[in-house]
Amino acid sequence: MYFIDVQGTLISDSDKSPIEGSREFINYLNTNQVPYMVITNNTKKASKDFYNYLQSIGFDFGFDKYLDPLMILEEKVEKEAVAAYGAQEFLNTLVSMGYKLDYENPKTVLVAIKEDFSADEYAQMIEFLLQGAKLVGMHETSIYAKNGKRYPGVGAVLKMLEFATSTSYEVVGKPSTAFYNESLQRLQKQESDAGFETVEIISDDVKGDLGGAKELGMKTLFVTSGKYQTADEIVPFLDENLRPDYIYKNMQDILDKHNLERE
Numbered sequence: 001m002y003f004i005d006v007q008g009t010l011i012s013d014s015d016k017s018p019i020e021g022s023r024e025f026i027n028y029l030n031t032n033q034v035p036y037m038v039i040t041n042n043t044k045k046a047s048k049d050f051y052n053y054l055q056s057i058g059f060d061f062g063f064d065k066y067l068d069p070l071m072i073l074e075e076k077v078e079k080e081a082v083a084a085y086g087a088q089e090f091l092n093t094l095v096s097m098g099y100k101l102d103y104e105n106p107k108t109v110l111v112a113i114k115e116d117f118s119a120d121e122y123a124q125m126i127e128f129l130l131q132g133a134k135l136v137g138m139h140e141t142s143i144y145a146k147n148g149k150r151y152p153g154v155g156a157v158l159k160m161l162e163f164a165t166s167t168s169y170e171v172v173g174k175p176s177t178a179f180y181n182e183s184l185q186r187l188q189k190q191e192s193d194a195g196f197e198t199v200e201i202i203s204d205d206v207k208g209d210l211g212g213a214k215e216l217g218m219k220t221l222f223v224t225s226g227k228y229q230t231a232d233e234i235v236p237f238l239d240e241n242l243r244p245d246y247i248y249k250n251m252q253d254i255l256d257k258h259n260l261e262r263e
Helices: 022-031 047-056 088-096 119-130 154-165 177-187 209-215 251-257
Strands: 002-004 036-039 082-085 108-111 134-137 143-146 149-152 169-171 200-203 219-223 246-248
Touching: 002 022, 002 177, 022 036, 022 251, 036 177, 082 088, 082 119, 108 119, 108 154, 119 154, 134 154, 149 154, 154 169, 177 209, 200 209, 209 219, 219 251, 246 251
Parallel strands: 002 036, 002 200, 082 108, 108 134, 134 169, 200 219, 219 246
Antiparallel strands: 143 149
16 A cells, blocks of 8 residues: 655656656556555645646546645634745635735744745744744645755755744644544545555655654655655665665656565
């Protein structure tokens, strides 16, 4: 059984096209009736819109096998008085969901991905947090890759804000236990005996997605088709207990080398 990341794993960070072997991997799971969930930290597009995009480029799976942070956001963050930070698409999506953006007296500072946060935006976040606002991240990615560059991910921004203000934070998407629990509950609709110890998770975010997953008992498969060009850039610097169980070039490499048979 599998949890499968999207950006950098199924689709390219550069042009959002399918990565080698990714569609074939999904087709293999479908053909062999292997339970899986596609779990993404998408926050820029509405959930159904991003799912429809994946469908349009050849990924054949039902919406019941898809989960992103926007789908559980309402359970975690009240809609009133939110100071949200991220790409304009993310802010537009929040408004379409009924969230009331407030940059004067917010109850929550909500952070998503953006490659060009300004010093003034960081200063505003810090001020709100020191005044008592709650800090929430849409996810906790370590690095954000775009246009051939690598930027601090939401996790890195959250750590900076935590250090600056001594404010703890919550995370909606990966690698929060709540998000993985929701993913597991949905997986159990396909296979009632599913538990974290039966799940193998595939992602390009070895420090974010896979570290949190390994702490829950999942087997971790790291692909170097996204945030990191080689495993040597990051794996030797991880705590030994958080290093991935397997390392592959991409999804095609997994198909070629990894045992996909159900236990």
